[in-house]
Amino acid sequence: MKTYLRVPFAEKDEAKRLGARWDPAKKLWYVQNVPNLAAFERWLPAQGDLVEAAAKPAPAVRTKAAQVQTxxxxxxxxxxxxxxxxxxxxxxxxxxxxxxxxx
Ligand SMILES: [Zn+2]
Structure with a gap:
């Protein structure tokens, strides 16, 4: 499992030294199958940061057909x-x- 990190440019060498890898497609640093993310904790995205779009429930659809016209x-x-x-x-x-x- 890939865990993406928010690594500032100034800290990229340190992240690399700790084992992070660069995903050129996403332009993000990540670690893969790391049992303990403690060393990378400060770069872990905030809860709901990168997953926000995927986790958000779709807004209720309000169509004209669903309204009662009076x-x-x-x-x-x-x-x-x-x-x-x-x-x-x-x-x-x-x-x-x-x-x-x-x-
Ligand atoms: Zn009547």
């Missing part, structure tokens, strides 16, 4: 009838909201 005159009708049929109980309520009763 008009400005929308309201909840708490009645068991079909709102487009209407009944004696909710008819007046619906009309009071500006909706015309079915002809």
């Amino acid at each position: 008009g400005p005159r929308y309201f909840e009708l708490h009645c068991d009838c079909q709102p487009w049929v209407g009944c004696a109980a909710c008819g007046p309520v619906v009309e009071a909201r500006g909706w015309r009763a079915p002809a």
